Amino acid sequence: MNLMNRNIVQKGVFVLLRMAAGINAIALLIVVFFMLKNGLTAISWEFLTQPPIDSMTKGGILPCIVGTLCLSLGAICIAFPIGVSSAIYLNEYAKPGKIIRLIRLGINNLAGVPSVVFGLFGLAFFVTWLDLKVSILSGALTLGAMSLPVIIGSTEEALRAVPDTYREASLGLGATKWQTIYKVVLPTALPGILTGGILGISRAAGETAPIMFTAAVYYTPDLPSSIFDEIMALPYHIYVLATAGTEIETTRHLQYGTALVLISLVLGMNLFAIIYRSRLRKRMHQ
Amino acid sequence: MISIPRSQKEKWIQRIFFGIAFSSIFILLLITIFLFMEGLPIFNKISVTDFIFGEYWYPTDDEPDFGIYALILGSLAVTFLSALISIPLGVMTAVYLAEISTQKIREIVKPVVELLAALPSVVIGFFGMVVVAPFLQETFNIATGLNIFNAAIMLAFMSIPTICSISEDAIYSVPQNLKEASLALGATHLETILRIIIPASISGIATAVILGMSRAIGETMVVLMVAGGAGMVPQSIFDPARPLPASIAAEMAEAPFRGDHYHALFATGIVLFLFTLVFNIIADFIANKYRQVGDSTL
Numbered sequence: 001m002n003l004m005n006r007n008i009v010q011k012g013v014f015v016l017l018r019m020a021a022g023i024n025a026i027a028l029l030i031v032v033f034f035m036l037k038n039g040l041t042a043i044s045w046e047f048l049t050q051p052p053i054d055s056m057t058k059g060g061i062l063p064c065i066v067g068t069l070c071l072s073l074g075a076i077c078i079a080f081p082i083g084v085s086s087a088i089y090l091n092e093y094a095k096p097g098k099i100i101r102l103i104r105l106g107i108n109n110l111a112g113v114p115s116v117v118f119g120l121f122g123l124a125f126f127v128t129w130l131d132l133k134v135s136i137l138s139g140a141l142t143l144g145a146m147s148l149p150v151i152i153g154s155t156e157e158a159l160r161a162v163p164d165t166y167r168e169a170s171l172g173l174g175a176t177k178w179q180t181i182y183k184v185v186l187p188t189a190l191p192g193i194l195t196g197g198i199l200g201i202s203r204a205a206g207e208t209a210p211i212m213f214t215a216a217v218y219y220t221p222d223l224p225s226s227i228f229d230e231i232m233a234l235p236y237h238i239y240v241l242a243t244a245g246t247e248i249e250t251t252r253h254l255q256y257g258t259a260l261v262l263i264s265l266v267l268g269m270n271l272f273a274i275i276y277r278s279r280l281r282k283r284m285h286q
Numbered sequence: 287m288i289s290i291p292r293s294q295k296e297k298w299i300q301r302i303f304f305g306i307a308f309s310s311i312f313i314l315l316l317i318t319i320f321l322f323m324e325g326l327p328i329f330n331k332i333s334v335t336d337f338i339f340g341e342y343w344y345p346t347d348d349e350p351d352f353g354i355y356a357l358i359l360g361s362l363a364v365t366f367l368s369a370l371i372s373i374p375l376g377v378m379t380a381v382y383l384a385e386i387s388t389q390k391i392r393e394i395v396k397p398v399v400e401l402l403a404a405l406p407s408v409v410i411g412f413f414g415m416v417v418v419a420p421f422l423q424e425t426f427n428i429a430t431g432l433n434i435f436n437a438a439i440m441l442a443f444m445s446i447p448t449i450c451s452i453s454e455d456a457i458y459s460v461p462q463n464l465k466e467a468s469l470a471l472g473a474t475h476l477e478t479i480l481r482i483i484i485p486a487s488i489s490g491i492a493t494a495v496i497l498g499m500s501r502a503i504g505e506t507m508v509v510l511m512v513a514g515g516a517g518m519v520p521q522s523i524f525d526p527a528r529p530l531p532a533s534i535a536a537e538m539a540e541a542p543f544r545g546d547h548y549h550a551l552f553a554t555g556i557v558l559f560l561f562t563l564v565f566n567i568i569a570d571f572i573a574n575k576y577r578q579v580g581d582s583t584l
Contacts, residue, residue, distance in 0.1 A: 010476035014386055020378035021387070024450075025398045027443050031405060031413050082309050089307035093300050105570055106311035112497070112566040113317060113559065114504025115407075116531040120555040123538070124320040145313050152310070176292055178299045206406030209506040209531070213538050235408040235507075242412055243511060252416070259409050270404040274397045 032267075035260045042257025051221050056240075057247050061258050066223050067136075067231035068265075071215060072205040074140025074227070075147055080197050082144075083151025090152070091159040092181055111149035115209040118146045122214035137227045139215020143204040150203055154196025158189040161281075191280055195273045202269035206262065208235040218244075234262045321559055324544075325552030328352065337553060343517040343528075345537065345547040352550040354557065356519045360434070360527030361558075363520050364513060365503045367438035368445065372502070373495055375442070376449030380494075383450070384457040385479055403447030411511035414440040419512070428524045430514060435523045437513040444505055445498035452497060456490020457483060489576035493569045500565035504558060506531035530558045 050060030086107075094100045122142030132138045162185050170180040186193075216236035224231050241255045242248065328337065332352055340353015379399065383392055418439065419431030460483050468478040484491070514526020515536065534551050541547040 006474050006477070010474050013476055017378050017382040017386060020375050021382045021395050023375060024379055024402055024443075024446060025395065028398055028402050028405070031409070034413060034417055035409070082306055085303055085306040086309060089303035093303055094307070101574075103307055103311060105567075106308075106314050108570055109563060109566045110310045110314050112500050112504070112562050113314075114506065114531055114562055116506040116534050117317065117321070117504070117555050117559050117562075120324075120534065120538075120552055121317045121320055124324045124552070125316060129320070148310060148313070176296050178296055202404060206404070206408070208406070208408045209535055212535060235406055238408050238412055239507065239511065242415060255412065255416075259412055262406055263409055266404055266406055267401055270401055271397075274400055278393070278397075 032263065035256060035263055038253065039256035039260030042253040043260065047257055048261070052219065055247075056219060057251050057254075061234070061237060061254075061261065063220060063223060063232040064234045064237040064258065065261065067216070067233040068205050068235070068262075070136050070224060070227075070231060071139050071143060071211060071233060072201045074136060075143035075204040076197055076201050078141060078144030079147045079151050079200060083148050083196075083200070084155050084193060086148075087152045087155035087159060088181060088186075091156050092177070092185065107149050107152055110145075111153075113146075115146065115207055118142055118210040119213050121145075122210060127214055133228065134213075134215060134217070134230045135228045136215055136224055136231055139211045139231075139233075140227075142210045142214045143207060146207065146210055147200040147204050151196050151200045154199060155189075155193050158192025158196065159185065161192060162188045192277065195277050195280070198269050198273045202266045202273075205269075206235060206266045208233075208239055211236060234258055234265075238262065317559070321552060321556050325549060325554075325556045327544075328546060328549035328553045331546055337550075338557070341519065343533070345541070345550060350546060352546070354530065354533075354554055356517050357528055357530050357533050357554065358557070359519055360513065360517075361503055361509075361529040361531075361561075363434050363523070363527055364437045364441060364509060364529055365499055367434060367523060368441035368502045369495070369499050371439065371442035372445045372449055372498055376446045376494070376498060377453050377491060379446070379450045380453035380457055380491075381479060381484075384454050385475075385483065399447050399450050402443060403451075405444075407444065407505060407507040408511075410440050410444060411507045414508065414512035426524065430526060432512055432514040433524050433526050434513065434520055437509050437527070437529075438523070440508045440512055441502040441505055444508065445502045448501050449494045449498035452494035453487070453491045456487040456494070459490075460486045489572050493573045496565050496569040496572070500562045500569070503529075503565070504531060504562045506535050510535045530554055530561075534558070 047060045048065065049062050051063050052061065053059035086103075090100065090103065094103075119142065122138055122145075126132050126138040126141050127134055132141075166184050166188060167180055170184045171177070175183065211233055215231060216233045217230045218232075218240055220230060220232055222229075238255055238258050241251050241258065332340075337352055337354060338358070339355050340351060341355050342351035342353050343356060344351040379395070383395060387395065414436055415432065418436050421431065422428065422433075422436055423431035464482055464486060465478055468482045469475070473481070509529040510532040513529055513532055515528050515532060516526040517528040517533070518525075520527045534554055537547065538551055541551055
């Protein structure tokens with residue numbers, strides 16, 4: 001082929017690649033657009049602050065919002081300390097070798113376990129074997145196990161970004177390893193670690209399958225009074241309204257409204273984390 | 287106050303962190319143990335072969351049938367069809383981001399892909415039900431828009447972020463000198479991408495593809511809401527299907543506690559768990575065995 005043809009082919013292929021990248025953006029925009037267009041009319045002060053009434057065909061979604069907050073915050077309280085500690089070991093203490101390979105294989109495989117299998121596990125272990133019943137605690141533990149790899153991954157990234165010169169300076173002044181980690185490495189990495197925590201919360205808030213058998217119920221009018229109560233949750237509420245019952249068409253605006261609340265919550269947290277993290281990275285490079 | 291020697295204290299701290307680092311493996315073991323504990327009892331009633339290759343799934347009949355062959359085929363159908371969409375789109379986006387786009391566009395498109403990954407699966411399932419299904423039904427004039435094709439499209443957009451971000455890391459970390467050598471020999475940018483950069487990062491791209499497919503086969507809410515739910519061996523891509531996760535999620539609430547149906551659903555969970563475990567171990571194997579050349583570290 002002569003040079004001109006080669007350049008034309010190249011231009012054509014690059015246009016295709018650009019289109020492929022564009023399709024992702026379009027897909028995201030379309031989903032958000034439809035939720036906004038059909039969901040905004042359902043959102044009102046009452047919708048956000050009232051429980052559902054008339055067998056869930058009217059009223060609000062307050063119990064679902066409270067339930068989702070309880071579950072995702074509970075999950076992060078469990079996963080955050082364990083995940084951050086795991087990452088500290090992997091990044092600060094461990095030396096390359098078979099044990100590290102094994103632990104990483106474990107984390108990667110845990111990240112790949114299907115969400116519905118986490119649900120089964122939660123049902124068999126937390127709900128039945130530990131006899132925690134269908135409760136916030138069971139659901140939070142299940143979601144916590146699921147978001148562990150997310151926390152470990154982002155904490156490790158934050159720890160790796162701390163320059164080795166910081167550690168060497170601290171060790172050189174006579175500080176022990178733990179003093180170095182506690183007083184120098186962790187404070188420097190803290191913003192990045194917290195960003196990972198936010199991503200973990202948003203992941204836990206959006207999941208449905210793990211809480212179906214462990215925490216969520218179709219309907220409960222009361223707000224939870226203890227961690228042993230069963231609750232309603234936003235993602236499960238969308239699923240229930242959209243698939244079960246006889247009033248699927250008449251509650252369509254409630255479904256859109258609930259979905260809009262959920263994606264605002266989840267995408268909001270993610271957007272915050274993404275922007276914050278890119279600022280951190282820039283500061284690190286300077 | 288008893289003072290502990292500093293070195294002693296340091297050792298204990300390290301041991302504690304070492305112990306906590308094993309929690310992921312510990313949870314993975316617990317998952318395996320409890321899945322098998324609740325799933326294996328079904329094999330007192332029915333052989334493993336009959337369970338996996340049995341064509342009929344009628345778990346609530348008086349003479350129940352527990353064959354998950356149609357469910358496995360349903361899962362494979364939606365997964366492979368979604369891979370046909372997600373692999374080209376994901377890898378092409380990755381090439382675009384790593385090789386062609388300007389820094390500015392990269393800083394916009396990358397967060398978009400991350401946000402796509404963050405969309406809750408139930409919202410994507412809901413979107414597939416209320417927007418895509420009616421559209422497909424009218425466009426192709428078919429009986430129902432809730433079918434394999436619809437589920438595959440929705441799943442594709444859930445696995446694109448995985449495929450794209452891991453491939454992009456791999457492509458980005460191809461050593462600059464390989465690329466410069468190719469350009470200096472007179473190859474165009476496109477020829478360099480096709481003959482040098484992609485072959486050099488193929489192990490990373492393969493890992494990305496496998497992890498993306500593993501995500502698709504295990505995804506629950508999308509197939510539960512969009513795939514149509516018919517427990518039959520699918521004949522065309524416009525047939526409804528009932529993939530493994532959908533069956534578990536839909537039936538668990540009604541299955542009598544520790545009855546045959548309950549155990550059969552846990553056994554279905556074992557099959558699904560093994561599928562994803564195999565996918566993940568292959569991905570891990572490729573990523574470690576065929577490390578990239580040069581100073582890349584994927």
